[in-house]
Amino acid sequence: MNWIMIFAALSGALAVAAGAFGAHGATGPAVEWLKTGGQxxxxxxxxxxxxxxxxxxxxxxxxxxxxxxxxxxxYLMALGLPRWLGAVTPVGGTMLIVGWLWLAWSGRA
Incomplete structure (x- = not known):
């Protein structure tokens, strides 16, 4: 069983659901949080x-x-949890950057 593929597919589904909720059910700053998170x-x-x-x-x-x-x-902030969670967001962003750099490194000859 390929857990990475399963998690990637579920992640994509959640992203679409978050974007749809942001477009049709959210108001205020939650709209942008859902849009950015989903994207x-x-x-x-x-x-x-x-x-x-x-x-x-x-x-x-x-x-x-x-x-x-x-x-x-x-997403959690958009659902009403405390805004201090925004301090966690850059940790995820840093991991995304590391993933791209790691992928670049993996492609070397």
């Missing part, structure tokens, strides 16, 4: 699948974990 999570779910295709499992995991932390903190 980043969806991009990195696809990036994880591409990395997995090239047998770069480490970067794929970083994309998924970073996307979950980045988007998850935004």
């Amino acid at each position: 980043y999570q969806l991009i990195h779910a696809v990036a994880a699948l591409v990395a997995l295709r090239f047998e770069a499992k480490g970067p794929a995991v970083m994309f998924l974990a970073g996307g979950a932390i980045f988007a998850g903190s935004l």
